[in-house]
Structures are given as C-alpha cells and as structure tokens.
Amino acid sequence: MRIQHITIDCASPYELARFWSTVTGWPISAVDEPGDEEVLLEPPDPAMTELLFIRVPEGKAGKNRVHLDLVPTERTRDEEVARLTAAGATVAADHRTPEGRGWVVLADPEGNEFCVEQER
Structure with missing residues (x-):
C-alpha cells in the first residue's frame, strides 16, 4: 500500500x-x-x-489527531518559523530549548496544527 x-x-x-x-x-x-x-x-x-x-x-473543533512534522531543508528552524508566520501561520506552542533543540507548533490560517522541527 x-x-x-x-x-x-x-x-x-x-x-x-x-x-x-x-x-x-x-x-x-x-x-x-x-x-x-x-x-x-x-x-x-x-x-x-x-x-x-x-x-x-463544519469548522475545525479541537486539536488535530494527526499533524505534519516538517524539517527545514534550505533554512534553519527559526528562519522557517519566521517565514511561515509572515505567510499567515500562528505560533500555537513553542518547544525550543535554550541549547537550540526542540520544535515549534504552528497553526495554518484555518487552525490546523503542524510542527517545524530543528534542521538536520
């Protein structure tokens, strides 16, 4: 399949x-x-x-049960977060750590959550 x-x-x-x-x-x-x-x-x-x-x-109600985890390939995680918020995403949760690890949960313009992971 x-x-x-x-x-x-x-x-x-x-x-x-x-x-x-x-x-x-x-x-x-x-x-x-x-x-x-x-x-x-x-x-x-x-x-x-x-x-x-x-x-x-119907509109979105509640937290997504499935979401996408995205890994930047051409920019850093933080650059992607800035780019995507400028494009209309909102920050739903920020799980970045002081040493640079972690991820950011964003929501698209209709509220669907997705994560931007740390670049590899």
Missing part, C-alpha cells in the same frame, strides 16, 4: 492550498482554481504523497 493523499478538511480549499504551497514549495495542480471544492498540491516527485484540501461545512 502507498498513501496517495493526506487530506485536509477546510472552509476555503484554494486559499489554504496557497498557504501550504508557500510552506512546501509545491505547486497547486494546474486544473484547480479558486472556488473548487477540492484542490491538490503536487509534490515534485510523483511517488510522494500529495496534499489534498477539501471543502467541508
């Missing part, structure tokens, strides 16, 4: 996909447009799991 999509329920699929396109650098599918019920982010490698954003009527 292979995981095809990680699906994120949301109120505004295209707008949230634009935010996550900024996070990942992955483009929105050329067939998707504002107002669509489903919007796909296409990873650079077709073997990778895609991110799919689907419109749902």
Whole structure:
C-alpha cells in the first residue's frame, strides 16, 4: 500500500492550498482554481504523497489527531518559523530549548496544527 493523499478538511480549499504551497514549495495542480471544492498540491516527485484540501461545512473543533512534522531543508528552524508566520501561520506552542533543540507548533490560517522541527 502507498498513501496517495493526506487530506485536509477546510472552509476555503484554494486559499489554504496557497498557504501550504508557500510552506512546501509545491505547486497547486494546474486544473484547480479558486472556488473548487477540492484542490491538490503536487509534490515534485510523483511517488510522494500529495496534499489534498477539501471543502467541508463544519469548522475545525479541537486539536488535530494527526499533524505534519516538517524539517527545514534550505533554512534553519527559526528562519522557517519566521517565514511561515509572515505567510499567515500562528505560533500555537513553542518547544525550543535554550541549547537550540526542540520544535515549534504552528497553526495554518484555518487552525490546523503542524510542527517545524530543528534542521538536520
């Protein structure tokens, strides 16, 4: 088995996909447009799991039961946190330690949590 999509329920699929396109650098599918019920982010490698954003009527309630842990590849963790908060994320929890270890829990514009880990 292979995981095809990680699906994120949301109120505004295209707008949230634009935010996550900024996070990942992955483009929105050329067939998707504002107002669509489903919007796909296409990873650079077709073997990778895609991110799919689907419109749902109910809002987010409570903490995510599943979330993404992201590791920076081109910047430091702290640079990524600054970049993503400038793009619309909010800091939900900060678990950085004085010696530089740890992670930051961010929330996307619709409140879905994700973590930015320390760079490798």
